[in-house]
Amino acid sequence: MTAASSPAVVREPDGGPVKPGPSRGVLARAAAGPRTAYLLYVAGKLGGAAVSILAVLVTSFFLFRIIPGDPVKAMTRNRAVSPEQLALLHRQFGLDAPVWQQFTDYCGKALTGDLGISYQFHAPVGELIAERFPATLLLTGVAVVLYSALGLWLGTRSAWRHGQLGDRLNTGVALTLWSVPSFWLGLLLIIVFSVGIGPIPGLFPTGGMESGSATGFAHVLDVAHHMVLPVLTLVAVGYAQTLLVMRSSLLDEMGSDYLTTARAKGLRDALVRRRHAVPNALLPTVTMVFINLGHVAAGSILVESVFSWPGLGGLFYQAIPVPDLPLIQGLFVVFAGAMILMNLLADLLYPLLDPRVGR
Template sequence: MTDASSSPTALADPEGPAAAGPAGRGPRARDTVAYLRYGAGKLLGAAVSLFAVLVTSFFLFRIIPGDPVRTITHGRAVSAEQLQSLRRQFGIDKPLWEQFTQYCGQALQGDFGNSYQLYDPVGELIWDRLPATLLLTGTAFVLYSLIGVWLGTRSAWRNGGLGDRFHTGLSLTLYSVPSFWLGLMLINVFAVGVGFVPGLFPTGLMESGDGSTGLAHALDVAHHMVLPVLTLVAVGYAQTLLVMRSSLLDEMGSDYLTTARAKGLRDALVRRRHAVPNALLPTATLLFVNLGNVVAGQILVETVFSWPGLGGLFYEALSIPDLPLLQGLFFVFAAGVILMNTLADLIYPLLDPRVGR
């Protein structure tokens, strides 16, 4: 009879069959417990971060110079009593600590108050503008993620080649260009027209407003999206390509790739099945951060192209300042990034079992 201590299971588990439990489920159970503890810590950290954002959003915008009441009533004959009545209506006549406690209590219930300028609930204003932002930034995110990962992989695998030098140089240039400046240049060239290049695309807004429906309306919206999406894709593709290229270059000298080649695997198979999955972790971090920014949109790009999304709404609120609207938008923007980062942290152990142990 074979000695149990010499079996493969006993050699694989230093604590022996007794520690492994029935059917050898001990190590897997310990991994599950470790992952649950890891996940609970990340979720707790996300909750603390969200509360910190809630507190920060209250004080951050109160250091902005300006009086919302005087800005809203600018150019009108308003008495001191009417100004005081508006301050009382907005709740900014109360002591700061009372405003803070009231804000936190309402915000924890999902109520960020009413906009000073538009008089509508902040939640409704955000919900109305959210689809336009998701359409614009979501489309750009999908495009630059696919292009950046694909070209970054090819550039690294053919390091030093003509294509690698071209894409790396172009990415470094685009990554250093401010997005609003690039948007203005695209408007000047492709919307206004320069020399022999005619104006091909609209300069702003989301649609022409000609009452078209169905496919004609979809094509009209797509026509308005071309320049803002191109601006976002140019910057996002550059960032994604550089991170993916750097990560894959770090993996290319690893021993496991040499072993895979020595076993006779084709170069394309080595790259696709072995090198790229291990190089994706840093890129996955970037993609999840960018996915969180999909909700926030791009304030400057939306402002330049007069896109009716959350970014443009934030810019409008900042000019007053419309405190409830600024606080609600800031919380939504930050919450999107925090939640996506937390999701990335929870997925990491599934991609790399060493994480969270």
Template sequence: MTADAPSAAAVKAAAPAVRGPRARTGTRYLRYGAGKVGGAAVSLLAVLVTGFFLFRLIPGDPVKTMTGGRPISEEQLAAYRREFGLDLPLWEQFTDYCGKALTGDLGTSYQFRAPVIDKISEALPNTLLLTGTAFVLYTVLGIVLGTRSAWRHGGLGDRLNTGLALTLYSIPSFWLGLLLIIVFSVGIGPIPGLFPTGGMESGSEEGFAYVLDVAHHLILPVVTLVAVEYGQTLLVARSALLDEMGSDYLTTARAKGLRDDLVRRRHAVPNALLPTVTLVFVNLGRTVAGVILVETVFSWPGLGGLFYQALSVPDLPLVQGLFLFFAAAVIVMNTLADLVYPLLDPRVGR
């Protein structure tokens, strides 16, 4: 052993100092993540309680609504109420609902006489097809146009993009959907009716023709969602990039001789995406939850249309189950965004 070589004891003593910062970072992240997951669990519990009492304020008798106004005796009404547990005291209904919900049992739908979880499972793929397609389109469109507008802010393209985004974002989605139906489904003036007025399929197609038929029905509701939602993504992406425009690292990148487009794509945009990540995850949660108004306007057989049907009865187990599912989707996506933040910017978890 030479005089300059470190001893085994010295190496062992120095090892904790090397591993220490990483271990502390991991511990901080675990504490941060545990806090976020705990907060999400509390939020879900609050939604569970709120949903039970909120929808019992809806006027109307579910049993009488299900009979369709037909003459029915008090004995028959009492039998229906016993069947659905509506004759129990409110506190007993509440404890029964919470106990079953925590085990994944959301009850049985009054009008469909089927488990609520089964009805959600049937409608979920249709919602994901509609809102998932729209989500991908308006996210890509918003980020691309938003970053380009910010990079050339003040120009004609920036003013046109921002003005159009603000205008469309302020339009109610149901109003725009109805307008598109009038113009492109019913037809107006020289414009013929090109698209179906609603639904998901014609019901007579098979194979590849069926895929084209569904795509044909999908166009107007997707256009409605993209037109209304892309503006928010564009404005957030534009604002985030504008905040980065004066940073020193961009000046350094330009001084190294990098092309302006390369500086934008490799340096500015990745550092400006953090606020946009929140919006993307929130919109992803809304994608799972569906868009009630758009699905109702276009008679799309998804979770939004199912929720509207359930409210009209009111079908309390189905309404409560969908409300819990919608809220859970948003809460889970927000929690995932919080957990991803420290991976993108280590300062967040400190």
């Protein structure tokens, strides 16, 4: 390896073992000005996101082709279909072409926004996703906002009063709910609050998004009534992770010298927590919040299936048994793309929260 290509190293003053130094990207940004350093940081993150999108396209094409089953035979089940008709359907869906040709056609169309035609719905995949997305956005968006705010609030207070009864209670409940499968909790809530058990009557619908043809404010109330149990399921499972991450991050900050200095200046404890400790503990939690926002597109496949919610999660569940390859692939690209986009936004937000990031 030449000197120009060797990684930067730092030698110990006492002649001890050599330790790896900063990466080339960090050194390049350090040598540049603040503005140039940030632009290099942004360019690196954008390049990483582009590579991730290409990896998603490759994965979405090959991963779901290992699902056993023939889509054409599944769609013509219990029907008298001749071999010639089966061959014609395979040709119409492009399933008779070599795999490499199917892959190049798929990537070329996906990069232009064409996700194909659904086998079972006989409609463009993009239109199906656009039709179901508002229901998923409503359900998961409300849940993400609620459990992110709840997790941040409880995590901050648990860490600030760590070791006390409230901290032990919050941590114990969070660990318990974090380990509970969401579909199991959803079924339990349906049994207790929809079907009714003992003295508890059935208060909420068992599934769906609406029950009738109500309009105006009555329709809003009807949708909200149907949302209670699925949102409660998502919040109960989701807030625990945010709480534990925020608690751990804030505990790492609580022994820092700058907090001791702030207290020595006579600042109130609540002010020290709000203005000094919490902002410095937010980076890991910001990542968690943006990942949760990425889940808004994916929704929760299991929760939407349990509550028969007409969103993208239920659509994905319907597409798997066929298998409806264009629909599965399109949903996978949308789900993964949303996660990549949210992670990219979190990376771009980091320098605003901590100027040391990107330098």
